[in-house]
Amino acid sequence: MEPIRMVDLQRQYAHIKDRVDAAVIRCMDEANFINGPEVKKFAINLQNYLSVKKVITCANGTDALQIAFMALDLEPGSEVIVPSFTYVATAEVICLLGLTPVMVDVDPHTFNLTADLIEQAITEKTRAVVPVHLFGQCVDMDAIMALARKHNIYVIEDTAQAIGAEYSGCEYNGKAGTIGDIGCTSFFPSKNLGCFGDGGAVYTNNEELAAKLSMIANHGQERKYVHKYIGINSRLDTLQAAILDIKLEHLDEYCEKRRHAADFYDNAFRNVPGLVIPARNPRSTHVFHQYTLKVPAERRQALQDYLQDKGIPSMIYYPLPLNEQEAFKGKSRIAGELNVTKELCESVLSLPMHTELSQEQLEHIQQSVIEFFQGN
Numbered sequence: 001m002e003p004i005r006m007v008d009l010q011r012q013y014a015h016i017k018d019r020v021d022a023a024v025i026r027c028m029d030e031a032n033f034i035n036g037p038e039v040k041k042f043a044i045n046l047q048n049y050l051s052v053k054k055v056i057t058c059a060n061g062t063d064a065l066q067i068a069f070m071a072l073d074l075e076p077g078s079e080v081i082v083p084s085f086t087y088v089a090t091a092e093v094i095c096l097l098g099l100t101p102v103m104v105d106v107d108p109h110t111f112n113l114t115a116d117l118i119e120q121a122i123t124e125k126t127r128a129v130v131p132v133h134l135f136g137q138c139v140d141m142d143a144i145m146a147l148a149r150k151h152n153i154y155v156i157e158d159t160a161q162a163i164g165a166e167y168s169g170c171e172y173n174g175k176a177g178t179i180g181d182i183g184c185t186s187f188f189p190s191k192n193l194g195c196f197g198d199g200g201a202v203y204t205n206n207e208e209l210a211a212k213l214s215m216i217a218n219h220g221q222e223r224k225y226v227h228k229y230i231g232i233n234s235r236l237d238t239l240q241a242a243i244l245d246i247k248l249e250h251l252d253e254y255c256e257k258r259r260h261a262a263d264f265y266d267n268a269f270r271n272v273p274g275l276v277i278p279a280r281n282p283r284s285t286h287v288f289h290q291y292t293l294k295v296p297a298e299r300r301q302a303l304q305d306y307l308q309d310k311g312i313p314s315m316i317y318y319p320l321p322l323n324e325q326e327a328f329k330g331k332s333r334i335a336g337e338l339n340v341t342k343e344l345c346e347s348v349l350s351l352p353m354h355t356e357l358s359q360e361q362l363e364h365i366q367q368s369v370i371e372f373f374q375g376n
């Protein structure tokens with residue numbers, strides 16, 4: 001059996017090596033390393049894939065969030081609601097821009113924000129909310145959009161983990177990141193659409209915002225040497241765009257392979273006492289950036305050790321919530337008790353999840369997990 005990895009980028013690359021290598025060599029021959037034609041081509045192909053008016057590529061997912069918030073031009077001290085159970089980047093840029101992240105709890109089943117949790121945290125300073133489509137499935141956007149419209153606040157979707165997921169609500173439909181005002185994504189290598197380095201993008205259906213976002217990503221430049229806004233220098237490399245353009249053709253197949261592994265895990269673990277399989281939002285497809293179980297907190301470390309001995313890696317996303325991070329002390333507001341977040345940090349465990357998991361590997365993981373619970 002091949003060694004089991006959390007993410008198997010080596011074997012994924014092997015399937016597309018000929019095309020990727022040829023594209024990389026072509027880019028090097030052409031030497032258009034910055035803003036080469038591949039960048040525009042990829043942005044347009046991604047636009048079509050997502051059915052969104054405008055995709056603006058940038059250097060990474062954290063920049064994508066920063067560019068989005070710079071474009072909103074919120075007054076310093078404005079509040080932005082974020083889930084407490086997410087990756088740090090979601091809230092970091094909010095502080096960098098002199099805004100206050102307001103950390104709220106999440107739903108215990110989907111691990112995502114809900115409109116009710118958001119509504120309890122809204123004050124007259126609230127200007128935006130960041131639904132994070134955590135682990136690969138969409139937040140319930142109908143309820144969040146209705147709430148946002150009612151309170152006149154922006155919706156910035158953090159879709160770094162959910163590219164390709166599809167939301168089908170009653171009023172709002174579309175790919176993750178295309179429903180709110182701005183969607184932000186990452187092409188970090190281990191993301192579902194990952195490049196061979198750093199990359200990111202923002203998307204929007206609002207033409208005015210699109211123009212501003214693309215200027216901000218490029219020094220606030222309106223035309224050469226004319227600067228309308230304070231911007232940043234955040235670009236997707238030509239080489240990365242060429243690689244992403246090839247991988248984009250495989251994205252649906254990659255999502256399907258991840259779902260296949262997730263379905264296997266669901267069936268394997270649904271009836272194991274002590275284990276809780278991840279809940280699925282019936283209004284969203286799930287692209288399984290992570291497959292995350294809830295396990296008894298007091299046995300999590302022993303389970304991880306047991307699996308490690310069997311050659312099975314596992315990870316804790318996330319061990320420490322935003323509201324307990326020193327960096328945010330005095331720079332954020334914590335709304336409510338955040339008991340679910342606390343419980344999740346103590347009990348979640350993510351299993352290997354990628355496009356190359358073989359039946360043999362899946363069965364080995366299944367057997368090992370079940371053995372642990374039977375033997376102990």
Ligand SMILES: *Cc1c(COP(=O)(O)O)cnc(C)c1O
Binds near residue numbers: 087158185
């Ligand atoms: C990965 C990630 C980001 C940041 O992306 P980078 O490309 O690493 O900057 C932001 N938010 C979430 C939820 C992520 O998982």
